[in-house]
Amino acid sequence: MTNRERAAGPSLPLVGRSAHLGTLAARAAAARAGRPQMVVVDGPAGVGKTSLLRAALDPGGPCDGMTVLHGACRAVDNGIGYSGVRALFGPLNLTARRGRSASLLRGSARHALPALVPDPADADSTPGATFPTLNGLYWLAANLMADRPLVLALDDAHWCDERSLHWLDFLLRRADGMPLLVVLAQRTDSGPAAGPALTDLVAHHRPLALPLAALSAGDVGELVRRAFPEDSPQPSFVDVLTDVTGGNPLELNRLLHRLRMTGVGPDDTGARRVTELGGRVVASTVHEVLDGQPGRVREVARALAVLGPERIEHLAALAGVSVVQAEEAVDVLRRAALVHHDRTDMVHDMVRAAVLSTVTPAALAALRTRAAQLLSDVGRSPEQIAGQLLLLPRADQPWMTAVLLDAAAQAEQRGAPEAAVRYLERVKKARPNAPEVRMRLAGVLSETDPARSLTLLREALALADDVRTRATVAVRLGLTCLRVQQSPEGARVLSEVLDALTAELGTDPEPADRELLTLVESALLVVGADEKSTLPAVRERAARLTPPPGDTPAQRQQLAMLTVLTAMDGRSAAESVRQARRALRSPGLPLGTWSLLPASLALSLADETDEALDALDTVLRDSRRAAAVWTYSLALSTRAFVHLDQGGITRAMADAQTALDLCEGEEWGEGATMPQTALALALTERGEPERAEAVLDTVKRPRIEDFAWEYHGYLMARARARRARGDTESALDILRVCGDSLAGSGLANPVLTPWWLDAACLLAESGRLDEARAAADHGTVLAGRWGTARALGYAALARGAATPGPAGIAALEEAVRRLSASPARADHARALLLLGQALLAEGAPREAREHLRNAVALARRCGCVALARQAREALVGAGGRMREITVSPLDMLTGTERTVAALVASGMSNREAAEALFVTVRTVELHLTSIYRKLGVTRRADLADVLHEDAADSPDRHAGRDTPR
CATH class of the missing domain: 1.10.8 (Helicase, Ruva Protein; domain 3)
Incomplete structure (x- = not known):
């Protein structure tokens, strides 16, 4: 069943439109063949758009045999998020969650419910998150198309809400290969109420324009x-x-x-x-009809024009007549062809406008106010009531602002920020001095317009006269500054507010105040640690703090950040691990991202990579379940660095490439650096430094040199690519810049960005031994304080590279021993190579060959193709024999292909893999076609066998973790 009857306009004979029906038939045929189509039917009001749609969509018409969802938008619903979507999907009765509804909502399609249910509080949703709902609706449409080709026909699209139009854009961008036809009907003599959303939709997808001209x-x-x-x-x-x-x-x-x-x-x-x-025929005939009728008929007509389709008793109440009189009036209006013969609604917007033109603006405002009160009295949702309030010149009465605030909350739960903004803007106009209104508005805008969100938070901070309110605003402002890369401002505000809050609360605050204080402190640590200019002050403040027990969310967030800052000092790996484990304790409460990610970083630096990966797997699992793409991408990027530390180059490449793919087309992706850096490091290890530099060239973040974390990793990736390309001096220059920047930032952990190790090895290769020993000595001091097997192995490796003769060999043997006990498998292979080369130089070819052969084997298992080839060349030079190092079929896979292959090999269907990666089934199918071709397999079982053999050879203790769980 469809809702085309509800959306139908006046019953107009379809004359002179056969050519248009033929065009629609051709587009429907193309859609059935898997070539998605979009058609825009436009023309002035009353030209017959609705009649054409009905003729095209009715059984026996051009769309016969397709699933047809047909809805109409209304002016009064324009402010309600996803109202257009509900007009389309409403007749499917998906809110029943049983039978076919349950089947259609399987998998990620369950995230569509916030857009579909009357009260989004009844759905499992994350307030403020837009992607999950968009993605859920996409999969709902995909489920429908699994049965039959799908037609989405939206009449009066000029009244459509912005969020529904954004979803249509989202769907069409991912519709390649899908049997989909989207038909929009819009008026050319009325600007779109949704602003640029409809214009952008049309511009992006260049639909077939089907203009309807006047009849001859x-x-x-x-x-x-x-x-x-x-x-x-x-x-x-x-x-x-x-x-x-x-x-x-x-x-x-x-x-x-x-x-x-x-x-x-x-x-x-x-x-x-x-x-x-x-x-003005319509207006003239409508006025003529109403002028000849009793007053009660005119009042019912006006009530109907304001309320739209409603129960007769509600129309009667608004019109001030009895139910019997209202029924009689509706019959009169039907006979006059002002109301549909089969439902209680005006036959056309032009008729509705003509009816409303018979009352003065003041009287119309009073009528809409009474209509809003009536809807409130009969228990309609805040969004429906707000639809009337938005049409008033002012909505400043207390009950009105309360309704608008409730409507904003519903819109946020639906993931419809545009609607929430519209409601809150009206509240802000009515309550210009309320900081909490600006805070809520800023929260809604944080994803779509973070710059304006920041402006509103500044205003809210200036309006807040209570230190607790200022503290709450400051936390939001600081995290927003972090998002728009203006951390110094956020750190300054948080620091000032924290000082004021501390003075106000005294030495023994109440539990709620203590949690607020901890929240502000933890936010300051998060924000202030972002840039080099604010990091020293944050480190000083952190040094004065007593680590909290970690019993509350704010305490765990603070503890996780203290853990990272402790690790940055490079003084006590054991203390960092203890703090990280305490931050990951979860006594009955879920852990937040800002607890898990910092703790995982500290654990990885301290060689506890298993625990670090467990924490990251939790972030990935939770963010995938909630369709939180930004968090998922961040966690993938972080996990890529852990894999790099372990020598899991192939897995690092898969995570980094997948994260980079997720960034594409997203606003927040513009400032990304971590996926590119991790991917470039992996490519260099694979022997593709030119590609690595090309990836680094795509980093677009302005002022990257000001950032404490991303900048140094970016420099290391750039230096290693230059070194691999033979540009020694450029690589050394970059490494010196990295070392100076780290020192200026006070970052002294030896394994975070071991520029000194790379510099010592590179200087030794160039014969500049004094400089190499200076770099090695610098790192040895740092490594001695940190004390992990990896750090001490790095120090021994640097000393061995910088020291010729037996002393150097002894240092390299120590490096091999220490690194073999660490997670750093690729560096273990590198130490074996240097030891073999040193032994060869000292005239011990037989002993050298053993170490070089081991270096080749370990480097190959790590995916370090360049290192394996270098070790093989040294082995042959030492008199050993070994075939050329060739790239295995698995090494031919791109990072994303590797991820897809792992997901499919684990037993996931194509659809499940697509859902896991937030892509389309078509994308997974294309990747699989390429994977099968490269690996020379034809079945999923064969693919699983190939990957199983590779996992068995892998040195990674978390083999298989490239599959998001």
Whole structure:
């Protein structure tokens, strides 16, 4: 069943539109063949768009055999998020969650429910998150298309809400290969109420435009003959009728109906009557009808024009008449062709506008106010009530602002920020000095317009006269500054507010105040640690703090950040691990991202990579379940660095490439650096430094040199690529910049960005041993304080590279021993290579060959193709034998292909893999086609065997973790 009846306009004979039906038939055929189509039917009001849609969508029409969802938008619903979507999907009754509804909502489609249910509080949603709902609706449409080709036909699209239009754009961008036809009907004489959303949709997808022109004199004559089958119309009547109506079908229909009702035929008398009416036929005929009716009929007509389709008792209440009188009035309006014959609604927006033009603006505002009160009294949702309030010139009464605030909350739960903003803007206008309103508005805008969100938070901070309110605002402001890369401002505000809050609360605050204080402190640590200019002050403040027990969310967030800052000092790996484990304790409460990610970083630096990966897996699992793409991408990028530390190059490449793919097309992706950096490091290890530099060239973040974390990793990736390309001096220059920047930031952890190790090795290769020893000595001091096997192994490796002769060999043997006990498998292979080369130089080729052979084997298992080739070349030079190092079929896979292959090999269907990666089934299918071709397999079982063999050879203790769980 579809809702085309509910959306149908006035019953106009379809005349002169056969060519348009043929065009729609061709587009429907293309859609059935898997070539998604979009058609925009446009023309002035009353030109017959609705009639054309009905003819195209009815059984036996061009869309026969397709699933047809047909809805109409209304002006009164324009402010309600996803109202257009509900007009389309409403008849499916998906909120029942049983039978077919449950099947359609399987998998990620369950995230569509916030957009579909009357009260989004009934759905499992994350307030403020837009992607989950968009993605859920996409999968709902995909589930429908799994059965039959799908038609989404939206009438009066100029009244459509912005969020529904954004979803149509989201769907069409991912519709490649899907049997989908989208048809929008819009008025050309009315600007879209959704602002640029409709214009952008049309611009992005370049649909077929199907303009409807006025009817010709011949078509008008045909309409007249149908209206007066017993009379032969005179040519003069047809000419006058065409001239007065301009060939507009709605005006023609209304005028012909009025002539029949008054007993006037299509002759000279009728022509004179048409001339008397003149232009604005619809308004003239509507006024003529209402002027001849009792007052109660006019009041019911106005009530119906304001409320739209409603129960008769509600219309009666608004009109101030009895139910019986309301029913009689509706019958009168039906006979006058102002109301549909099969439902209680005006036949057209032009008729509705004509009815409302019979009241003054003040009277109309009073009528809409009473309508809002009535809807409130009968228990309608805040969004429905707010639809009336938005049409008022002012909505400043307390009950009105309360309704608007509730409506904003519903819109946020739906993931419809545009609607929430519209409601909150009206509240802000009514309550200009309320900081909490600006805070809520800023929260809604944080995703779509973070710059304006920041402005609102600044205003809220200035308006807040209570230190606790200022603290709450400051936390939001600081995290927003972090998002828009203005952390110094956020750190300054948080620091000032924290000092004031501490002075206000004293030494023994109440539990709620203590939690607020901890929240502000933890936010300051998060924000202040972002840039080099604010990091020293934050580190000083952190040094004065006593680590909290970690019993509350704010305490765990603070503890996690203290853990990272402790690790940055590079003084005690054991203390960092203890703090990280305490931050990851969860006594009955879920852990937040800002607890899990910092703790995972500290654990990884301290060689506890298993625990670090467990924490990251939790973030990935939770963010995938909530369809939180930004968090998912961040966690993937972080996990890529852990894999790099372990020597899991292939897995690092898969995570980094997948994260980078998720960034594409997203606003927040513009400032990304971590996926590119991790991918570049992996590519260099694979022997593709040119590609690595090309990836780094895509980093677009302005002022990247100001950032404490991303900048140094970016420099290391750039230096290693330059070194691999033979540009030694450029690589050394970059490493020196990295070291100076780290020192200036106070970051002393030896394994975070081990520039000194790379510099020592590179300087030693160039014969500059004194400089190499200076770099090694610098790192040895740092490594001794940190004390992990990896750090001490790095120090020994640097000393060994910088020291010729037996002393150097002894240091390299120590490096091999220490790194073999660490997670750093690729660095273990590197130490074996250097040890073999040193032994060869000292005249011990047999012993050298053993270490070089081990270096080749370990480097190959890690995916370090360049290192394996270098070790093999040294082995052959030492008299050993080994075949050329060739790239395995698995190494030919791109990072994303590796991820897809792992997901499919784990038993996931194509659809499940697509849901896991937030892509389309078509994308997974294309990747699989490439994977099968590269690996020379034809079955999923064969793919699983290939990956299983690779996992068995992998040195990664978390083999298989490239599959998001």
